[in-house]
Amino acid sequence: MSEQQLIEEILNGKTYLFAQIVEENQTNVSGLCYKLCGNRLDIDEVTQQVFVELYTALPRFRNESKLSTFIYKITLNVVSKMLSREKRVLPRESTDLVFERKSEDRNIEESIIYDEKITQLQNAIQKLKEDQRTAIVLYTFEEKSYNEIAADMGWSLAKVESLIFRAKNNLRKMLVK
Numbered sequence: 061m062s063e064q065q066l067i068e069e070i071l072n073g074k075t076y077l078f079a080q081i082v083e084e085n086q087t088n089v090s091g092l093c094y095k096l097c098g099n100r101l102d103i104d105e106v107t108q109q110v111f112v113e114l115y116t117a118l119p120r121f122r123n124e125s126k127l128s129t130f131i132y133k134i135t136l137n138v139v140s141k142m143l144s145r146e147k148r149v150l151p152r153e154s155t156d157l158v159f160e161r162k163s164e165d166r167n168i169e170e171s172i173i174y175d176e177k178i179t180q181l182q183n184a185i186q187k188l189k190e191d192q193r194t195a196i197v198l199y200t201f202e203e204k205s206y207n208e209i210a211a212d213m214g215w216s217l218a219k220v221e222s223l224i225f226r227a228k229n230n231l232r233k234m235l236v237k
Contacts, residue, residue, distance in 0.1 A: 063127050071119060078118075082111050085128065089135050095197045096139045110138045125211060132212045136194060143190070184234040192227035199224055 061069070070077050086107065093106045113134050121130050185193060198204045198212065210220045 064123050067118060067121060067123075067127070078115060081114070081127070085131055086111075088128070089131060092132065092135050092197075092202065093139055095201050096136070096194060097143055101139075101142055106139060106142055109142065110135045113138055129208075129212055132198075133214070136213065140190065180235060181231070184231050187234060188227055188230055192223050192230065195220055195223035196227040196231075 066077060066080065070081075089110050090103055090107045093101075093103050093110070097103075097106070110131070114131060117130075117134060121127065185196065188196065194213070195209055198209045199206070204212065206217055206220045206224070209215070210217045213220070215223075
């Protein structure tokens with residue numbers, strides 16, 4: 061069943077099929093929520109709210125983009141709303157972004173230095189303004205193109221380029237200290 065057919069079936073009363081959308085997208089939504097807000101919010105709660113909002117927004121989906129793009133937009137909006145509602149400030153020493161090790165062949169000293177640099181980068185990313193953090197996370201960790209980010213966020217391509225440029229410069233400044 062195609063994405064469009066699945067959505068039509070759900071909208072025509074077969075609401076049990078919504079579970080298929082949740083199952084196919086839950087890992088990506090949880091991962092994006094985690095990357096955007098670290099440990100500031102309960103990721104399970106945020107993820108659940110994304111799917112609640114998706115369910116209510118499904119009639120507005122026009123098949124002009126992929127469903128995953130629509131879900132990304134909703135996820136970004138939910139995270140933004142929940143962060144502003146909570147008005148929490150992330151502790152500077154914790155971000156919990158996950159970075160993979162390039163090599164398991166490091167000696168202990170190299171591993172300590174690597175871990176320290178990763179922690180500094182994680183903390184720096186969380187200090188960025190929300191729009192810069194969103195753009196750099198989508199670009200770097202979600203491996204979205206500038207065009208995809210522009211479409212997902214409803215931003216112009218120039219704005220995405222500017223945000224990523226500023227985010228990289230700000231990260232560079234923070235990490236040089």
